[in-house]
Amino acid sequence: MNARTIFVFLVFFASWELISRSLGNPIFPPPSKVFLALFDLMLPRNLGFLSAPVESGKLVPSLLNTLERVLMGFSLGSLAGFSLGILNFRFESLEKTIDPIVKILHPIPGVSWIPISFLAFGESDLAVVFPVVIATFFPMLVNTTSGMKSVEEDLILAARNLGAKGIRFYSHVLIPATLPFVISGLRISWSYSWRTSIAAEMVLSLAKGGGLGMLHLTSMYHLDVASAMAIMLTIGVTGMVLDHLVLGYLERRTLEKWEG
């Protein structure tokens, strides 16, 4: 974190604090209250910094619930999208056949699948996992497919000329050559699936207990806006950490060395 970033954060929170205190409206709590609520949510029950009796101590278990669901959906969806992308390359007729369907399904947001998912899976975790799978699958499929198509013809010829064939042609040439597209596909998919899982948890009641989405909504029901904002902050920071630190790290490690 450099000096500029720190400065920006300071200014941001200071002005928020000032404006909020001068307005004195409970629907717009100052950051000091939001951070206290965050501690209250994180720490074990009834430590009670603030009046958040219902949700205190629930942040970590909710976060873990959400992460479990989103990571399951994300892995399944991206693996499926990636695999079908490879099949699309291998069988050109397959791509041509499914392309019109993909083009229609791709723009439908993952959240649109939540009602059907609820009817199909009820209170099981799968009700969240399913729309996440959909949200992940299409960007991954589209990116992998176009990545495979954009591999330079001569690179493929050079590999075949040097005896690359069968499964090793894919593992040693085509997949590494497509990696930049695959990673950017993963990052898009991640942001979609994170949003989708939060949205799904807000509207579904789940047997295993709610996640961040449900916790967020409950705080709002109790007019505990500070807690709600603390949860929003958690959603933002977790999404950012996984995108920027995990996938971004992967991107830097694999691509920067050979793309420059």
Added chain:
Amino acid sequence: MSNNKLECLSVSKLYEKNGNKIWALKNLNLEVKEGEFLAIVGPSGCGKSTLLKLMASLERPTEGKILLDGKELRDPGPERAMVFQYFSLFPWCTVLENVEFGLKMLNVEEDERRERALHYIKLVGLEGFEDYYPRQLSGGMKQRVALARALAVNPEVLLMDEPFGSLDAQTRNFLQAELLKIWEEEKKTIVFVTHSIIEAVYLGDRVVLMTSRPGRVKEVFEIDIERPRDKGSSEFSRVRSEILSSLKKEVLKTISSEYSLDLKEIAEMIR
């Protein structure tokens, strides 16, 4: 038994694009002798590169066949290693990994693979650059990696598609001399496609001139100039202009077919 390494027997290649049929090659006959350095020149679009891809079996001839040591070719193989104009190195592999690639595909043991790769990296003068990625190298260096990568699989025939075409003149001259040195050491058969007559005359035992599309062999020139050849000598110039005048006619044909102009008109225009 002839000493022909590669033989093209009335080879034709048809391309179909958006319903248009284009014969890239038509009834092409050509022999490449064992150990020979054969240079191929021709007007652009005459199918030189297509011919090379057919020899590498990266594409199949529409008609006719290509023989290696008298046997008809079907599938690509590292015994006919190719060097591409734009290097086509694997950007995710280091220099060493690039050169090792073909050996890996041949399931050569790791120790031997490394040893052979290092040998050829040294041969092309890139010792010390083993762990560099292609993006860190200049064009000339990239093409040497590509050459090392092709040589490492110990091919019988080296197919080179305008390998120095995208390099600057100095690098080009230097690599031409290097290539001849390597050719003499490694005793490979080389088929070298170029659009530069000077390059062809400098390198080749024979220079094949192709016709404009559809490509066929128009004329074959034996280059009897002793090596190392002096590009400034009168003998060199004589051979060069002989090929050039023959090529000019083909270039004119290409232009006239592309712009549907009359041959005489063009001759007037460029006089």
